Amino acid sequence: MFGDMMGMMNKLRETQEKVEATKERLKTVTLEEKSSDGLLKVTITAAREIKNISIADELLEDKEQLEDYLVLTLNKAIQKASDIHEAELAAVAKDGMPDIPGMDEMLGK
Structure with missing residues (x-):
């Protein structure tokens, strides 16, 4: 039983490290969102940091x-970045969770 607990703790630590690495990687993933007519363009990272805003002269x-x-x-750019951010972190966390008997039932899965 103690060995199982140590294995779970190691798995959780590995998962935490993977989550942190994923967060760092998401800082380098860029997305572009444009207004429907292309007059405004926003570049944002998947970590939700605005990198650039390009505005057509006529909008000024x-x-x-x-x-x-x-x-x-x-708002569209932030939502798109948030969706990617959450999906990536959820995938890493789910993949790294230890197999704890009864956990799926507790989480309603």
């Missing part, structure tokens, strides 16, 4: 329109 003439474009496009 209308402050309200630019603000609307920014809100919509940034």
Whole structure:
């Protein structure tokens, strides 16, 4: 039993290291989101860090329109990055979880 506990602890530590490595890798994965007409482009990492915003000159003439474009496009970019971030971390965590009898039932799976 003690050996099983040590094995589980080692597996959890390995999983934690993999999660941290995945978080670092996600900082290098970039995504691009554009407004529907392509006048605004946002580059964001899967770690949800904005890297670049490109704005067409014609959007600079209308402050309200630019603000609307920014809100919509940034929200889409952040959502896309969040989806990738969460999926990647969930896959690493699920793969690394020790096999604990009865855990699936406790988690409702």
